[in-house]
Amino acid sequence: MPAEVHRLINDALASMDHVEVLFQIAREDQATFGWLEEHAHIAPTQLRAVLRDLEQAGLIRLDESLYRVTTNARDRSAVDAFVTAYNTRPVTLIRAVYARPSAIRSFADAFRLRREDDR
Secondary structure (H helix, E strand, O other): OOHHHHHEEEEEOHHHHHHHHHHHHHHHHHHHHHHHHHOOOOOOOHHHHHHHHHHOOEEEEEEOOOOEOOOHHHHHHHHHHHHHHHHOOOHHHHHHHHHHHHHHHHHHHOOOOOOOHHH
């Protein structure tokens, strides 16, 4: 998988919801909130949070109630490579999302045993 896709995963795609929403927007070239809600199958509050995260990362922008992929050349190239990876190597992409250092750490933290006096 290209380094720019790994950069996106590590820097901006914190969950599979992020992956799905970015893919849906990039695939359609633009999307409304309602369309994303229908096609991404994510609860509205979670969808709003994901959209906010992707906007803050500079990967998408809201333009007259349409979400669009960034026009920044570097990020647009990374998103295009991401879409290609999503279409051609989805399992590899999913593994990369779950193999992120922060994803592994939070998964491990969920199973961390605490001493009785730590509660």
